Amino acid sequence: MNLQRIRPLLPLALFILISPLLFKIRAHVKMGMTAKANAEASIAAPLDVVPDIDARLAKFKPIEMPFNRAGLSEREQKLVGKLVDAANRMEQIYWRQSDPEGLKLYVRLEKSADPLDKKVLRFMKINGSRYDLIDELRPFVGKEPLPPGRALYPRGLTQADVEKYVAAHPEQKAEIYNERSLLLRDENKMAAVPYHLAFAELLKPAAEDLREAAKLSDDPAFVKFLNLRADALLNDDYYASDLAWLDMKEPKFDLILAPYESYLDNLLGVRTSYGAAVLVRNEEESKKLAIFQKYVADLQEGLPLAKADLPSKRGHVTPMEVMDAPFRTGDLLHGYQAVADNLPNDARVHEAKGSKKIFFKNFMDARVNEVILPIARRLLREDQSGRASGNGYLAATLAHEISHELGPNYSRSAGSKKDIREAIGGDFSALEEAKADVVGLFCLKWLADHGAISKEQLDEDYISYVAGNFRTIRFGIAEPHGRGEMMEFNYMMEREAVTRDAVTGRYAVVLERKPPGTALVPPRGLQSMRFCRTI
Numbered sequence: 006m007n008l009q010r011i012r013p014l015l016p017l018a019l020f021i022l023i024s025p026l027l028f029k030i031r032a033h034v035k036m037g038m039t040a041k042a043n044a045e046a047s048i049a050a051p052l053d054v055v056p057d058i059d060a061r062l063a064k065f066k067p068i069e070m071p072f073n074r075a076g077l078s079e080r081e082q083k084l085v086g087k088l089v090d091a092a093n094r095m096e097q098i099y100w101r102q103s104d105p106e107g108l109k110l111y112v113r114l115e116k117s118a119d120p121l122d123k124k125v126l127r128f129m130k131i132n133g134s135r136y137d138l139i140d141e142l143r144p145f146v147g148k149e150p151l152p153p154g155r156a157l158y159p160r161g162l163t164q165a166d167v168e169k170y171v172a173a174h175p176e177q178k179a180e181i182y183n184e185r186s187l188l189l190r191d192e193n194k195m196a197a198v199p200y201h202l203a204f205a206e207l208l209k210p211a212a213e214d215l216r217e218a219a220k221l222s223d224d225p226a227f228v229k230f231l232n233l234r235a236d237a238l239l240n241d242d243y244y245a246s247d248l249a250w251l252d253m254k255e256p257k258f259d260l261i262l263a264p265y266e267s268y269l270d271n272l273l274g275v276r277t278s279y280g281a282a283v284l285v286r287n288e289e290e291s292k293k294l295a296i297f298q299k300y301v302a303d304l305q306e307g308l309p310l311a312k313a314d315l316p317s318k319r320g321h322v323t324p325m326e327v328m329d330a331p332f333r334t335g336d337l338l339h340g341y342q343a344v345a346d347n348l349p350n351d352a353r354v355h356e357a358k359g360s361k362k363i364f365f366k367n368f369m370d371a372r373v374n375e376v377i378l379p380i381a382r383r384l385l386r387e388d389q390s391g392r393a394s395g396n397g398y399l400a401a402t403l404a405h406e407i408s409h410e411l412g413p414n415y416s417r418s419a420g421s422k423k424d425i426r427e428a429i430g431g432d433f434s435a436l437e438e439a440k441a442d443v444v445g446l447f448c449l450k451w452l453a454d455h456g457a458i459s460k461e462q463l464d465e466d467y468i469s470y471v472a473g474n475f476r477t478i479r480f481g482i483a484e485p486h487g488r489g490e491m492m493e494f495n496y497m498m499e500r501e502a503v504t505r506d507a508v509t510g511r512y513a514v515v516l517e518r519k520p521p522g523t524a525l526v527p528p529r530g531l532q533s534m535r536f537c538r539t540i
């Protein structure tokens with residue numbers, strides 16, 4: 006079993022989802038014939054491969070995510086190599102959690118030269134299993150439907166079975182719902198095997214990789230984190246290493262490597278799967294982040310709100326990093342490609358220290374270049390479409406993330422305070438996203454007005470933000486970001502901060518007359534949204 010075909014220090018191809026709006030799905034004609042012609046040599050052909058595999062593959066575009074070694078010493082390159090080794094082992098565990106039968110097929114397909122086998126292999130690589138993530142997880146090879154609990158639970162087990170068992174055996178409840186364990190059933194008895202035992206064969210060498218990486222690092226905080234994370238892999242207690250992770254200050258290298266998310270568990274929604282990302286600091290872009298962090302208290306105090314609604318932000322800065330992620334595995338590799346993350350998820354860590362926001366600059370650039378800019382070229386007026394940029398989009402995104410934390414987190418009415426989620430109810434998430442965008446634009450304008458960024462940069466940020474709107478609105482109004490940006494876009498159109506040319510059908514940001522930041526933040530506009538906070 007070897008998935009280490011991703012060579013650590015070579016340019017890597019990852020896949021990002023590309024809108025079918027932008028790329029015509031290639032009409033598929035020859036699949037049936039190809040499958041027949043290669044029936045004898047092909048491993049996949051007898052297994053019922055979906056006939057439109059070409060069309061499905063065409064929805065994805067390979068993007069190079071090179072590892073830039075410039076400026077890294079030999080020791081640092083070795084350090085990155087060790088982190089990549091550990092990350093590769095997370096990929097191997099992920100497959101054992103996601104689709105162990107699929108993994109067996111994957112290993113066989115790797116050795117085949119048959120064209121259909123190669124296509125199935127590539128699509129398995131994208132999806133991390135035999136199930137299509139954008140076709141409601143239906144199988145694209147074979148007929149076997151996805152077990153809702155993947156390989157984290159015994160086959161055929163239902164949520165009702167678990168609930169009945171726990172009602173009869175309450176003393177086993179914590180074990181049955183343990184997020185870092187596999188659940189087993191033997192006749193009428195259920196038991197959980199902790200991950201550190203179930204996957205010891207891979208976790209032990211991964212811990213060793215981390216300890217060796219620690220020896221190659223000259224950053225004491227990173228060394229402490231790596232050693233504690235190595236311990237955590239071997240005992241499933243991640244708390245101390247999570248706290249150490251939040252203590253790192255402006256690290257040159259960082260690492261996400263843990264079972265953090267429960268996306269694979271559609272049975273109980275609690276069991277986590279392994280994922281990893283090797284992170285290298287993007288020095289230039291980190292400087293932009295530093296500007297925001299420097300002014301966060303002033304931005305808070307600059308909001309047009311009553312003094313009573315402005316809790317001071319002085320001395321409180323959430324850890325944030327702008328990093329390139331040249332290597333991802335497991336949860337972070339398959340399917341949707343995140344451009345930012347907020348970790349860990351443990352509420353005890355949030356209470357004690359908070360969480361860390363990471364911006365993946367190379368993935369953000371890919372989103373901008375491959376999705377946002379092509380949309381902008383179609384929809385924005387020619388003279389503006391070229392002014393949308395990766396840097397502008399990053400600035401708007403940084404401002405958005407910081408703005409989640411600005412303003413009060415309660416509602417005031419009739420002299421009493423109420424938790425903001427409770428006060429807003431079902432519309433909270435969409436309003437919170439809209440609030441983060443609107444306050445973010447306000448912050449960018451504030452920074453330009455106070456000389457922290459140039460007016461040209463502000464214009465670029467505005468245009469990039471509007472270009473981003475076109476992408477997000479496609480999610481529809483059932484999704485909080487789509488709903489929030491639809492509100493913002495309609496508001497800008499009403500205020501003529503964005504206009505549409507009836508002849509060409511193209512949109513323009515009216516920078517000279519009404520910058521959208523100003524138009525979006527009249528005292529009443531903010532008033533209605535002032536109660537939202539981080540979600």
Ligand SMILES: [Zn+2]
Pocket residue numbers: 405406409438441
């Ligand atoms: Zn947000």
